[in-house]
Amino acid sequence: xxxxxxxxxxxxxxxxxxxxxxxxxxxxxxxxxxxxxxxxxxxxxxxxxxxxxxxxxxxxxxxxxxxxxxxxxxxxxxxxxxxxxxxxxxxxxxxxxxxxxxxxxxxxxxxxxxxxxxxxxxxxxxxxxxxxxxxxxxxxxxxxxxxxxxxxxxxxxxxxxxxxxxxxxxxxxxxxxxxxxxxxxxxxxxxxxxxxxxxxxxxxxxxxxxxxxxxxxxxxxxxxxxxxxxxxxxxxxxxxxxxxxxxxxxxxxxxxxxxxxxxxx
Amino acid sequence: xxxxxxxxxxxxxxxxxxxxxxxxxxxxxxxxxxxxxxxxxxxxxxxxxxxxxxxxxxxxxxxxxxxxxxxxxxxxxxxxxxxxxxxxxxxxxxxxxxxxxxxxxxxxxxxxxxxxxxxxxxxxxxxxxxxxxxxxxxxxxxxxxxxxxxxxxxxxxxxxxxxxxxxxxxxxxxxxxxxxxxxxxxxxxxxxxxxxxxxxxxxxxxxxxxxxxxxxxxxxxxxxxxxxxxxxxxxxxxxxxxxxxxxxxxxxxxxxxxx
Numbered sequence: 001x002x003x004x005x006x007x008x009x010x011x012x013x014x015x016x017x018x019x020x021x022x023x024x025x026x027x028x029x030x031x032x033x034x035x036x037x038x039x040x041x042x043x044x045x046x047x048x049x050x051x052x053x054x055x056x057x058x059x060x061x062x063x064x065x066x067x068x069x070x071x072x073x074x075x076x077x078x079x080x081x082x083x084x085x086x087x088x089x090x091x092x093x094x095x096x097x098x099x100x101x102x103x104x105x106x107x108x109x110x111x112x113x114x115x116x117x118x119x120x121x122x123x124x125x126x127x128x129x130x131x132x133x134x135x136x137x138x139x140x141x142x143x144x145x146x147x148x149x150x151x152x153x154x155x156x157x158x159x160x161x162x163x164x165x166x167x168x169x170x171x172x173x174x175x176x177x178x179x180x181x182x183x184x185x186x187x188x189x190x191x192x193x194x195x196x197x198x199x200x201x202x203x204x205x206x207x208x209x210x211x212x213x214x215x216x217x218x219x220x221x222x223x224x225x226x227x228x229x230x231x232x233x234x235x236x237x238x239x240x241x242x243x244x245x246x247x248x249x250x251x252x253x254x255x256x257x258x259x260x261x262x263x264x265x
Numbered sequence: 266x267x268x269x270x271x272x273x274x275x276x277x278x279x280x281x282x283x284x285x286x287x288x289x290x291x292x293x294x295x296x297x298x299x300x301x302x303x304x305x306x307x308x309x310x311x312x313x314x315x316x317x318x319x320x321x322x323x324x325x326x327x328x329x330x331x332x333x334x335x336x337x338x339x340x341x342x343x344x345x346x347x348x349x350x351x352x353x354x355x356x357x358x359x360x361x362x363x364x365x366x367x368x369x370x371x372x373x374x375x376x377x378x379x380x381x382x383x384x385x386x387x388x389x390x391x392x393x394x395x396x397x398x399x400x401x402x403x404x405x406x407x408x409x410x411x412x413x414x415x416x417x418x419x420x421x422x423x424x425x426x427x428x429x430x431x432x433x434x435x436x437x438x439x440x441x442x443x444x445x446x447x448x449x450x451x452x453x454x455x456x457x458x459x460x461x462x463x464x465x466x467x468x469x470x471x472x473x474x475x476x477x478x479x480x481x482x483x484x485x486x487x488x489x490x491x492x493x494x495x496x497x498x499x500x501x502x503x504x505x506x507x508x509x510x511x512x513x514x515x516x517x518x519x520x521x522x523x524x
Contacts, residue, residue, distance in 0.1 A: 014332050019333075026354050101499060113471065140270070208472075233365065241362055
């Protein structure tokens with residue numbers, strides 16, 4: 001007991017419980033994914049799960065299709081989100097605060113409730129559920145993640161830079177393409193990350209929006225895990241992890257920013 | 266446009282029809298049966314579970330995260346970087362990966378999945394956010410304050426309670442709120458760790474319900490209530506912060522005048 005008191009009287013030792021916690025609940029689970037992925041059913045080391053992925057056209061096709069859907073969603077979000085963020089950043093602070101709040105408000109409602117609301121909307125308008133509904137639902141769910149980081153960057157931008165460009169004779173178009181747009185790049189990158197990463201990994205949203213007709217990669221992973229094919233499921237998860245690792249390499253510096261912004265939504 | 270789906274849900278929460286889009290006259294029947302337990306018992310159970318899990322997970326992760334942040338703040342550079350790196354993993358990982366990895370952990374440790382595993386899993390993905398919201402407060406704090414308290418004869422425990430905790434309290438509170446909402450909102454991690462005993466939270470309940478085809482109509486009433494509560498909360502918070510800003514401005518003006 002006294003030893004324990006003495007140990008925790010040094011404040012840096014206070015990080016130890018959490019370090020242990022992280023080791024057990026973050027590092028070890030990820031290591032386990034890796035172990036399971038490279039294990040055959042009888043427990044030996046093998047590439048069997050990955051071979052199966054490559055040889056099975058269904059899973060591989062779903063994978064490519066999911067990336068395609070995620071790319072389209074991200075592009076639509078960017079096309080809609082950038083102008084929205086730009087207009088917001090040009091508004092008076094009091095009114096832009098209100099609009100930002102209105103954008104963030106739906107994020108406080110459970111994702112599934114929001115998705116169901118989208119299904120209801122499509123039912124109500126007598127539109128068929130399917131690919132269109134899927135993309136609409138994803139854009140609807142993730143658009144705020146695009147607007148918020150871009151808005152943040154645009155708002156913090158030093159307006160004297162824009163004035164300087166104008167003074168030096170730039171046309172409004174030049175001001176935008178040569179000054180505003182390049183300076184808002186970090187926001188765009190983190191916005192893309194924050195839309196692309198969740199869209200590639202969703203599964204429930206896709207199931208509900210397409211009446212389970214279109215399968216995304218996330219659904220494939222979940223089905224395998226649920227059906228007890230843990231090794232194959234782990235291998236598929238590892239493939240997804242690699243894709244996400246590659247995406248996050250593109251935005252090394254804005255990584256933590258993105259995480260912070262997203263967390264507050 | 267962003268609100269169209271929600272508005273439809275809200276409107277149709279005031280009619281009795283089983284299917285959405287079918288107006289059967291105004292009625293508050295859905296609200297009544299939500300509160301009287303006229304609904305299948307399991308929905309109320311799911312709501313209860315959601316709040317118990319969110320409250321427990323948020324409380325534990327706030328404590329764990331605060332203690333961790335204080336410790337990490339005092340660590341040397343290299344170790345601090347390592348811990349911060351690992352701390353960011355659950356934040357950047359998609360929730361499905363977090364869910365599967367924790368599922369594999371519980372399976373290989375032979376732990377039966379249920380309440381405990383869901384709460385542990387929620388603590389695991391909430392605590393990093395608490396650490397991130399407490400950390401800036403510690404960095405902004407004047408380190409001399411703590412030293413001064415010690416010099417004036419406070420024990421380390423007293424200095425902690427009277428100096429450090431009050432300084433970082435806002436970070437702890439926002440960390441708690443963040444953890445609470447993340448936990449309520451979570452679906453992917455819960456579904457992989459809730460086991461086979463039929464433990465449901467609100468999101469897994471909705472998911473199971475939707476997969477069966479028909480949605481419990483009471484869910485529309487529930488979503489509307491959640492929406493209104495959140496709306497009121499946000500308006501209150503916004504009103505308070507804008508009033509504080511105005512007050513601060515007024516004080517500054519007064520200062521200028523007296524000068």
